[in-house]
Amino acid sequence: MSNDTLRDLSQNPLVQRLGVPRIPVLRRHSPGAPLLTGPALVGVIGAGAFAEPVRALLEDAAVEVIASPDAGDEGKVAAVVLDATAARTLDDLAAVQQFLTPAVKRLAPGGRLLVLSPESDPSEGPLAGPSIDTDVEAAAVAQAFDGLIRSAGKEVRAGATANLLVVSPDAAIGSSVRFFLSARSTYVDGQVVHVGPATVEEPADVEHPLAGRVAVVTGAARGIGAAIAATLARDGATVVAVDIPAAGESLARVANQAGGTALQLDITAPDAAQRLIAHVQERHGHVDLVVHNAGITRDKLLANMDADRWNAVMAVNLRSQLTINAALLESDVLSDSGRIVCVASTSGIAGNRGQTNYAASKAGVIGMVRALAPKLAERGATINAIAPGFIETEMTATMPLGTREAGRRINSLRQGGLPVDVAETVGWLGQAASGGVTGQVVRVCGQSLLGA
Amino acid sequence: MPKTARRAAVIGGNRIPFARANGAYAQASNRDMLIATLDGLVARFGLAGLRIGEVAGGAVLKHSRDRDLTRESVLGSRLSPTTPAYDVQQACGTGLETAILVANKIALGQIESGIAAGVDTASDAPVAVNDDFRRVLMQLNRARSLGDRLRAVAGIRPGQIVPEIPQNAEPRTGLSMGEHMALTALQWKISREAQDELAVASHHNLAAAYDRGFFDDLVTPYLGLTRDANLRPDSSVEKLAKLKPVFGKGIGDGTGATMTAGNSTPLTDGASAVLLGSDGWAAEHKLPVLAHVVDAETAAVDFVHGSDTHGPDGLLTAPVFAVPRLLERNGLTLQDLDYYEIHEAFASTVLATLAAWEDPAFAKERLGLDAPLGPIDRSKLNVNGSSLATGHPFAATGGRIVASLAKQLHEKGPGSRGLISICAAEGQGVVAILEGA
16 A cells, blocks of 8 residues: 655665655564564563563563673664553653663564553552552652653654553453564554553463454455455454445455445444344354554535534444444443454544544543443453554555655654554554553654644 | 255345446446456455355356456455355346355255345447357368468458447247237326336435444445445436436337436446355354345346237336245235335336236236235335335345345344346346345
8 A cells, every 4th residue: 555655765875865764664474473573671670570471471482581781792672561560650751761771782683672550549540540658759750751752763764663561460461462573553653541450361372363253344445444355354353344345345345355344334334233232143142352443534614514514424433333332332242352442543632633523532432431441341351542643544655745744754654654564553452461451542653743 | 945954144235335337336347347246245254264055156248257256256356265255146136046056055055154245237248259250260270271260360351340238138929028018007096196107216225324324334435435426315206207218219109218327227237246155154254144045035027029819028028927926925915015126227117017917807917816915015125225216236236235125134033035136138037035133
């Protein structure tokens, strides 16, 4: 999909000599590829309890683990992981800097910087505010990681990324660590994700983490939805690809390529939720993953907005999700490890001229996710939002050159993402093993300046 | 079908929207359309890479290159290449006949699953060299010496360039199907108004079915077409009344001129497929059973000569004879059925068929019945539209009807019954009963 001519040209040494910065070619996952292409440096602050499981996970994946920035052969490392979950004081934070400074120098192109930090108040769950007897310095230190990692994301070069996992003491971090270190997270940069506890079953086969799971993907006929269907199928899921009847021809192609099924359904129809649930009940008995991807734009300045444009966007982008989620909660069709992933947009966070309707619907999705997370937690299910930034699709290909170039470059990776980058993120959140991640908004935007 | 045999289940179907000839599918071949239709079925039921017991399919208008059209289409589809297939041809009865053949094999336990399919294009119709020229070519092919070859080539004449185009006329009577139908319409005194009313109902019923999402799991768009191109949701008796008759203009002193482009089906391109299986196969694959195939009957009439006691029968009246035999064998009356799917080759076909079943003299003299089958509740007729609205790609019509009726019966509930009646060229008719599951 990507026809990023500037990125391609910038690979040429002659063009680089003209002073054009090299735009990195991002590494992306292919089946059978190793988790990391080099050693990983794994550090720990104080009595952090997560360094050990991270080491074990890496060794399982045949990755060489180095314990100190000064150890090893001083060569490049593919990843730097720091367990800073025990950090409580400014002195601890200083130790973080002492570890990271030499470490990032060794980070290879396309490398991964992943820091695990404490919750601002470890006595409280992810969904509660600070309590009265909060340790104020610890809370300040916990929040400090936010600024640290977002800045580091802007500093690391050549397609490297920096992300932060805020982990509770009993967090189930396996699937998240694997995702953020792998090529699957290539366009996820500068993100802060909370990971809580979960009764986790690690996938039997990390190559097919969705094996045996049934996934419904709306808006699957093209673009990001088609990539989601293909990626989930690649990771082992049985995919029910949903789109409006008029899109049936390409929907059938997507479904057949994924070895799944096509369901032609207008999700704005009054009985759509019932039809969707009846379909998965009859054909699969249950559903493990519902991906609300369908979305439309009907751009108009607010001053010229009409009710039709407003209502059409709300009906597809938000109301359908509300209705289907409510019906899922009422039914027993969503499995115990049910995962709902809602595609929002960085427009819903930063706003966008001419998109009051679209941005409102996407911000509404984020509000819905936060409200539903505690309800779903009661049954072990999760709900999260993904906010794609500039993703190269048919839609962006028709943008005026100037707008398109600006959209592509104003992020830390200096390029647009691909539909598969959103799809990989869906795949991570859709795993049974990702039960500790809920109520989160993950941007897939290459750390865009918009909505950061 | 022996009563001890298990009944084949209709699991579902798929078709592409039907297009008027030389419209959206002008560049598509029979094979293209059949592959797209099979792939839509594969996507709907998750059959990718699966071996199906067999695929029976066919087309009425075929190129010589379309030898083993169905098997070639299977190879081009996402079905397993180990799925066998064969071609069937029985004029407009082809599509229903393939369903009967597949259902019978399932009933006998010879296969567990099967696909019945049909396709036709009037846009990409076969045009052949004329017979004179063909003879020259064959002679040239046989020639062994240069002299023989030259002699053969010398036989070529300018007139031989005129191609042989498939005719919509009966070889034995020279009459087109429309002219044949006009004779029958006149015989049964089918009025222009009644024909137009039936046509309007067909369009309105089809439009309403689309609007309520009935075709969401029966149709897959193709080449940009999302609904049948022939559908006119705003059709009205007033509009149709303005059309000039095209058939029957020279019969009955002008009273036979009742058939127009509005109450006759247009030449159409399209394809359909129906997935059938045993109940066990359906359950094993977690697929729904919409209906079961109860029984089927085929009849033929002598439309050429007639006998000592009566003249030639109407070309498209074979179902008039097939249905009473089918009902009797199953111990049913015509009124025991919940839905009637009578293929609208022409509006007058349906009306003449119903008139014949209501006529006491005809029942006695021609059907050998003490009493006529009697009238039907017209609100149960072609409830989701039929060929006048969808168009009629000859071999694809049977599959369209089987899948739609099965779904309609499933909505009505278990035990509901529906009749399918399809007339065909060459004086044939194929009829069947489905029972809702």
